[in-house]
Amino acid sequence: MADEGTSSLQTNPLDYEKSLHGCNHYRRRCKVRAPCCNQIFSCRHCHNEYTNALANPKERHEIVRHEIKQVLYSIYVAQICTNCGVKMGEYFCGICKFYDDDVSKEQFHCNDCGICRVGGGANFFHCQKCGSCFDVKLRDNHTCIGNSLKNHCPICYEFLFDSIKAVTIMACGHAIHLDCYNELINQDQYRCPICSKSVSDMSSTWQRLDQEIEATIMPEEYRYEIPILCNDCHNTCKAFFHIFGHKCGHCKSYNTRRIGTTDDSLERRA
Known part of the structure; x- marks a missing residue:
């Protein structure tokens, strides 16, 4: 008994x-x-x-x-109270102990991330190398960097992995808040704040620069070569000085920087 x-x-x-x-x-x-x-x-x-x-x-x-x-x-966490029957939230995750009545967010739990995310499980995939969930549009279409989201946004410095703001991946593979990325573009900044590579396909911009440089002839005293480093392919080469930019001789990018002074260039020219 x-x-x-x-x-x-x-x-x-x-x-x-x-x-x-x-x-x-x-x-x-x-x-x-x-x-x-x-x-x-x-x-x-x-x-x-x-x-x-x-x-x-x-x-x-x-x-x-x-x-x-x-x-x-204070006994155990559940979606429905075992005593009064009240539902604590339309969405409930027993792992994260998370409740939310607004199911329009399409919350889902990612076992690999270990946290709940929004946007619908069918719309995201977990990249094992990057260590986080991404939009399915980026499946096999992004540069992997180990644990890329377990870092801070290079603009606002908020931790990205559990941020409630939308995150995007730049062409170089580094992650950034989508709002911060858009602000970067609005400010005509097209380099990754971390590695200085181009943040997207810039081929149309490079073509426009080709046309502008061809149409703008530099005075005789400025027609000399300078050594440059390409931020996109990391190769070095020489390019003719121009106020609009210096084109990489390897990947044709204008995302370059000078690695020599004017005096050095004039001395080699003489």
Whole structure:
């Protein structure tokens, strides 16, 4: 009979593990939210012991028990309360302990990321090398960099992996917030803030520069070669100086930088 009673107690959610929860002061399966500081404690005595030990005397206070209006169920996390039947959220993740009633976000849990994301599981894939979820449009269409999202945005410096803002991958493989990327482009900045490679296909821009350079002849005293380094292919070469840009002789990119001074160029020319 004793065994039957124990079994009944364990399977009845209303009596769930009565003797295993609470604090040194009371055995209970809930916690209280203190109306004075909005913090959660197992009981009013736990609250008073904590607050009266604060280093700043002005922060010390005691709870007024009659003003307590909220208690929190503290046994196990579930989508539906086993006692009253209230659904805590239309979306529930038992791993992340996450609730949300706005299912229009299309939340889903990624086991590889270990967190919940929004946008619909069918619209994303997890790249094992990059260590994060990306839009399916980027499957086999992006440069992989190990754990690329477990870094900070190079513009706003917010940690990217668990950011709630949309993230995109630049052509070089580095990640950036989509809003920050758009702002970068609006400011006519087309280099990755991390590696200086072109952030997208710039072939049409390079063609336009070809036409502008061909139509703008430099004065005789500025017609000399300078050594350049290409940020896109990392090769070095020489190019004729021009105010509009210097074209890489290997990949035809204008995303280049000078690696010699004017004096050096004039000396070699002489």
